[in-house]
Amino acid sequence: MPDTHLLLGQTLTLAGDPFAAPVDAVARIDSRGAVLLRGGQIAATGTADDLRRAHPKAVLHDYGDRLILPGFVDAHAHYPQTAIIASWGKRLIDWLNTYTFPEEMRLADPDYAAAIAARYLDLTRAHGTTTVCSYCTIHPHSVDALMAEAQRRGQRIVAGKTCMDRNAPEGLRDTAQSAYDDSKALLEHWHGVDRLGYAITPRFSPTSTPEQLAALGALWAEHPDCLMQTHLSEQTDEIAWVRSLYPQALDYLDTYEAHGLLGPNGLYGHAIHLEPRERARLAETGAALVHCPTSNTFIGSGLFDMAARKAEGLRVGLATDTGGGSSFSMLRTMAAAYEIGQLSGTALHPAQLIWLATAGSAEALNLGDRIGTLAPGFEADLTVLDLASTPDIAQRAARADSLWEALFPTIMMGDDRAIHAVWINGAPA
Numbered sequence: 001m002p003d004t005h006l007l008l009g010q011t012l013t014l015a016g017d018p019f020a021a022p023v024d025a026v027a028r029i030d031s032r033g034a035v036l037l038r039g040g041q042i043a044a045t046g047t048a049d050d051l052r053r054a055h056p057k058a059v060l061h062d063y064g065d066r067l068i069l070p071g072f073v074d075a076h077a078h079y080p081q082t083a084i085i086a087s088w089g090k091r092l093i094d095w096l097n098t099y100t101f102p103e104e105m106r107l108a109d110p111d112y113a114a115a116i117a118a119r120y121l122d123l124t125r126a127h128g129t130t131t132v133c134s135y136c137t138i139h140p141h142s143v144d145a146l147m148a149e150a151q152r153r154g155q156r157i158v159a160g161k162t163c164m165d166r167n168a169p170e171g172l173r174d175t176a177q178s179a180y181d182d183s184k185a186l187l188e189h190w191h192g193v194d195r196l197g198y199a200i201t202p203r204f205s206p207t208s209t210p211e212q213l214a215a216l217g218a219l220w221a222e223h224p225d226c227l228m229q230t231h232l233s234e235q236t237d238e239i240a241w242v243r244s245l246y247p248q249a250l251d252y253l254d255t256y257e258a259h260g261l262l263g264p265n266g267l268y269g270h271a272i273h274l275e276p277r278e279r280a281r282l283a284e285t286g287a288a289l290v291h292c293p294t295s296n297t298f299i300g301s302g303l304f305d306m307a308a309r310k311a312e313g314l315r316v317g318l319a320t321d322t323g324g325g326s327s328f329s330m331l332r333t334m335a336a337a338y339e340i341g342q343l344s345g346t347a348l349h350p351a352q353l354i355w356l357a358t359a360g361s362a363e364a365l366n367l368g369d370r371i372g373t374l375a376p377g378f379e380a381d382l383t384v385l386d387l388a389s390t391p392d393i394a395q396r397a398a399r400a401d402s403l404w405e406a407l408f409p410t411i412m413m414g415d416d417r418a419i420h421a422v423w424i425n426g427a428p429a
């Protein structure tokens, strides 16, 4: 059978959330493991010996002692900001006005949007990321560009047209009505086609009028199976601005809830500086947060308390927030999450970091039954890690006496050189 592939290597399966159960209870490590792929799905996992015997005709890919993981899932990114990543010296609102909006304006050119979409998917794939949830720009063709490119690659992605009808420059503003109409048309065109999902995307409360938030809330009510993504409580200046723009609101989260934009398919990026009422409402409604650690240090936003949010029962994904985030790499993002955890008094275990970058982000996107776990029935998106990709990492990993100790130097110091192979939809990518 030509499309049956048998991958041999070390395998790591996380059968549950390592924040909710002891690592040893959820982690299965096979030092000589195997993953059988057929028809875009994981057909079986087990030991190399067992699966080789059972599937002698499968095409063999022997990765030695490299580590086979689910592909990384980046739960919050802005693909249009690819070319302005690592721009110096600004905080959020200033950074948006100085770097982000001028660059997003350039995507008015459909050819430029298509080139950036392809560049972004190339760069993220080189870092082992197989699924992203991305903002686009206000231009509907910026959604078409990313969706069409992902579709061509067989990739599962989620994306949506960014909506803004105030506090953005001329040329980057839509209206309440056009945001509704364009989002609806895009959603009807792309949502559920192949592996593509649509996310209704008001950028954040400061760049939407109450009328626009209400229009997008109405659209979400008509299509509750879509995700809704936005930003929440990233910087203290932003929160003060929201308070002045929405004097009736109880708090930042209430600006969304009052317009029908809070629910179990809601995805709230950053969510660092939350009031107790906001935390309680997010948990009650089953909403998901997305932690963007390299962005939070790079733009100077603050320290997200992962351990506290997980203890409150919230779903939390992990993300680069490219290009407010300073990297395309989920390895670098895990390292930053570890460092922020340390500053908040919790050392996240390597199993928790890997889980956040795979199943945790998949769960935040409500895709946890399809991607993010190395188990039969899941979609065949895989990343194969070289745990000795550079001399500095190799010399540390050589001292390790467990997989966790061998993996952690790659989490902390690894980059695209650690990505040995990527599989998307059951095929080498």
Ligand code: GUN
Residues within 6 Å of the ligand: 078, 092, 096, 100, 203, 204, 231, 234, 295, 321, 324, 325
């Ligand atoms: N808040 C509103 N828009 C953005 C954005 O593009 N990046 C970040 N980091 N925060 C935002």
Ligand code: ZN
Residues within 6 Å of the ligand: 076, 077, 078, 231, 269, 321, 324
């Ligand atoms: Zn963002």
